[in-house]
Amino acid sequence: MAVLANTAYLPLATGETVFYRQAGADNKSTILLLHGFPSSSHQYRNLIPLLAQKYRVIAPDLPGFGFTTTPAGYAHTFDNLTETIKTFLATLPNPPKTYAIYIFDYGAPVGLKLAIANPSAITAIISQSGNAYVEGLTPFWDPIRSYWSSGSQTDRDALLGLFKANTTKSQYTIGAKDPEAIAPESYTLDQWGLDRPGNNDIQLDLFYDYRKNVELYPEFHKYFKESKPPVLAAWGKHDFIFGPAGAEAFKKDLPHAEVHLLDAGHFAGETNTKDIAALILDFFKRHQL
Numbered sequence: 001m002a003v004l005a006n007t008a009y010l011p012l013a014t015g016e017t018v019f020y021r022q023a024g025a026d027n028k029s030t031i032l033l034l035h036g037f038p039s040s041s042h043q044y045r046n047l048i049p050l051l052a053q054k055y056r057v058i059a060p061d062l063p064g065f066g067f068t069t070t071p072a073g074y075a076h077t078f079d080n081l082t083e084t085i086k087t088f089l090a091t092l093p094n095p096p097k098t099y100a101i102y103i104f105d106y107g108a109p110v111g112l113k114l115a116i117a118n119p120s121a122i123t124a125i126i127s128q129s130g131n132a133y134v135e136g137l138t139p140f141w142d143p144i145r146s147y148w149s150s151g152s153q154t155d156r157d158a159l160l161g162l163f164k165a166n167t168t169k170s171q172y173t174i175g176a177k178d179p180e181a182i183a184p185e186s187y188t189l190d191q192w193g194l195d196r197p198g199n200n201d202i203q204l205d206l207f208y209d210y211r212k213n214v215e216l217y218p219e220f221h222k223y224f225k226e227s228k229p230p231v232l233a234a235w236g237k238h239d240f241i242f243g244p245a246g247a248e249a250f251k252k253d254l255p256h257a258e259v260h261l262l263d264a265g266h267f268a269g270e271t272n273t274k275d276i277a278a279l280i281l282d283f284f285k286r287h288q289l
Helices: 047-051 078-091 107-117 139-150 153-157 165-173 184-194 199-215 217-227 273-286
Strands: 006-011 017-023 030-034 056-060 099-103 122-127 231-236 258-262
Touching: 017 047, 017 078, 030 047, 030 107, 047 056, 047 273, 056 078, 078 107, 078 199, 099 107, 107 122, 107 199, 107 217, 122 273, 139 153, 139 199, 165 184, 184 199, 199 217, 231 273, 258 273
Parallel strands: 030 056, 030 099, 099 122, 122 231, 231 258
Antiparallel strands: 006 017, 017 056
């Protein structure tokens, strides 16, 4: 029987209120699902029940996305997003001491920052287009890299097209085996979030700050080599944002990393949910997690 997710809001002492989805018993091993741009925990609505029969599954909305709210003056940087999730985990009822991280897109730097800050807390890493190598950066990033280099208002404004409805939908459809089968509420909810007043600047700030994540890649690689976490990379082989070379690159530092390239695009978790769930459950069983 499927274990359906509960939704809740968790106020933090630091002023944020984190919306999250949770399912599974508190005494089971924990999986933390971290979403990416431009989505929210909603992207895991179908995956959670498939994992929660055996695991405690927690999926928060990152600040700037979904239904999580932040106080006035909150700076949307990846360091701050990480601190918010760190505080969120510590504030949860029955907070998990250890957990696996499922990292996708923006969830990757957040999850990996948590990992390098507390390596012993991480039991495994599932990377679904959760990039940690320059090899994974495709031409999609070229205009963003131009903004990193210049910091100019012109290059900042040039990125506004990434927040349009057709662009949001294309992140789901490009490379998907059956684009018409993608649930429209996925990209429609994402667009609702992007269209909120003030959100353009939040997203542009995060685009600019992402350069610091790339600068941290050597630290992530050091963590991989020293801590040797079990890694399962399940990527869409047609991902035009974080290319499959980023999945294969894990083997440079973790020769035993398992890499599966699916017939999917960027949002493989949306289109290939059952495939990814099966890979995770098998991987965790073999690693006795």
